[in-house]
Amino acid sequence: MGRTRELGRRRAILHHPLVLMGLLVLILTSAAAWFFEYTHLLFPWPVPVHLSIPNQPLYIVPNTSTHFEEEEEEEEIPMPQIKKHVPPPRRQGGPYHDWELFRSDFEDMMTHLKIFVYPDAINGSNSFKDAFLPHRNPFDPRLGNYFSEHMFKISLLNSTLLATNPREAHFFFLPFSINALRNDPRVRSEASISEFVARYTDAMSRDYGFWNASGGSDHFYVCCHSVGRDAASRHSGLHTNAIQVTCSASYFQRLYMAHKDVALPQVWPRSSEDPITPPQARKRLVFFAGRLKNSRVRQELIAAWRNDTSMDIFSGSTPFPYEEGFRNSRYCLHVKGYEVNTARISDALHYCCIPVIISNHYDLPFANVLDWSKFSVIVNHGDIPLLKSILVSISKELYLDMFQNLLKVRKHFRWHMTPRDYDSFHMTVYQLWLKRGVHRLSFL
Numbered sequence: 001m002g003r004t005r006e007l008g009r010r011r012a013i014l015h016h017p018l019v020l021m022g023l024l025v026l027i028l029t030s031a032a033a034w035f036f037e038y039t040h041l042l043f044p045w046p047v048p049v050h051l052s053i054p055n056q057p058l059y060i061v062p063n064t065s066t067h068f069e070e071e072e073e074e075e076e077i078p079m080p081q082i083k084k085h086v087p088p089p090r091r092q093g094g095p096y097h098d099w100e101l102f103r104s105d106f107e108d109m110m111t112h113l114k115i116f117v118y119p120d121a122i123n124g125s126n127s128f129k130d131a132f133l134p135h136r137n138p139f140d141p142r143l144g145n146y147f148s149e150h151m152f153k154i155s156l157l158n159s160t161l162l163a164t165n166p167r168e169a170h171f172f173f174l175p176f177s178i179n180a181l182r183n184d185p186r187v188r189s190e191a192s193i194s195e196f197v198a199r200y201t202d203a204m205s206r207d208y209g210f211w212n213a214s215g216g217s218d219h220f221y222v223c224c225h226s227v228g229r230d231a232a233s234r235h236s237g238l239h240t241n242a243i244q245v246t247c248s249a250s251y252f253q254r255l256y257m258a259h260k261d262v263a264l265p266q267v268w269p270r271s272s273e274d275p276i277t278p279p280q281a282r283k284r285l286v287f288f289a290g291r292l293k294n295s296r297v298r299q300e301l302i303a304a305w306r307n308d309t310s311m312d313i314f315s316g317s318t319p320f321p322y323e324e325g326f327r328n329s330r331y332c333l334h335v336k337g338y339e340v341n342t343a344r345i346s347d348a349l350h351y352c353c354i355p356v357i358i359s360n361h362y363d364l365p366f367a368n369v370l371d372w373s374k375f376s377v378i379v380n381h382g383d384i385p386l387l388k389s390i391l392v393s394i395s396k397e398l399y400l401d402m403f404q405n406l407l408k409v410r411k412h413f414r415w416h417m418t419p420r421d422y423d424s425f426h427m428t429v430y431q432l433w434l435k436r437g438v439h440r441l442s443f444l
Helices: 003-015 015-044 099-112 140-157 180-182 190-207 211-214 226-230 236-240 294-307 322-326 344-350 381-392 396-413 424-435
Strands: 047-049 059-061 116-118 172-174 219-224 243-246 284-290 311-317 330-333 353-360
Touching: 003 190, 015 381, 047 116, 099 330, 099 424, 116 140, 140 180, 140 424, 172 424, 180 226, 190 211, 190 226, 190 236, 284 294, 284 322, 284 381, 294 311, 294 330, 294 381, 322 330, 322 344, 330 344, 344 353, 344 396, 353 381, 353 396
Parallel strands: 116 172, 172 219, 219 243, 284 311, 284 330, 330 353
Antiparallel strands: 047 059
């Protein structure tokens, strides 16, 4: 009786679900191990190994022999080396983000871009003709900071990009000059200028169908005067849609929109080139001279460094000719004044002095083409106390590389009565070219 109960108990254990499940798992595991160990003997297949030879995979077939007795020793075949993809080395140096891409697109622009200029810039019939006609003497030193504003118009009228048929134009130029309006006693104030600009834009949209076809998004105007930033304030379409080509290109400026507007280089009028002082002849570390009025940043600079004997930093006039400071120094400061922009960057480039830019929120000209870090030093306002340590930490090799890059980019900051390839005019219209392709309604 006891033996019968013991057998029954063992049968119950063997038939328990958990025990049966464990046995099943053991059986399946053993079967899977056997399958992966011996299945190649039954069903051989090629195994691809990808070599570095393009589009030519090599297939290595496993040995399918079923004889495990003593066999002749075969010569060992070395496995092919699989090479990893190594990206091409990044080009070092050079002041361009991608010169070849830029050059190709620039040539395309020179072939296809067309700009229509409204007739007031040509016929002179308007009672405010001086605000529309090109300046008669743009190299007059009295033009000063507004030189670029006038030279753009002159260069455009003398260029091959003019569209005689407005229906073929990519862009439309509103040719009023803020600088000329500022000097006209009839519209001298900022409020009067913005009202004049609004009325003129309305007249163009009423007399021509081109503005209405795009809402003004393919129209642009040019200004380099500080009051120009408010010129569009009384015309919502001009402010919101039209392109402002301006020297006062600040991300912090309420009427400047970086996604549609264009930074114009501010250049001082010069009719001739100056000899270049080589790096080894530049004995001074830093040069800056400028007024402190309306500039907390300049006040901080002067307070921190005016007594440093390795720096020529002056508030106001200098004890030597202004140009000599650029010629004799390795670094020349561009420090924010009333606006983020001054002509000091182009001055530094003209005299081959490495620009040190202390002007937060400045949308630097041509920054999508030029790598400014390769020929200038950008310093945050908050780092003015560290200015000297930043500059002296730049190695001689790096400084010489920056000097060579600066020589390459100087041509982009020059204006010519008849524009030349890659000069300020063409670099500026290239920025317009990148904004082409606006969807239009059909012209009325």
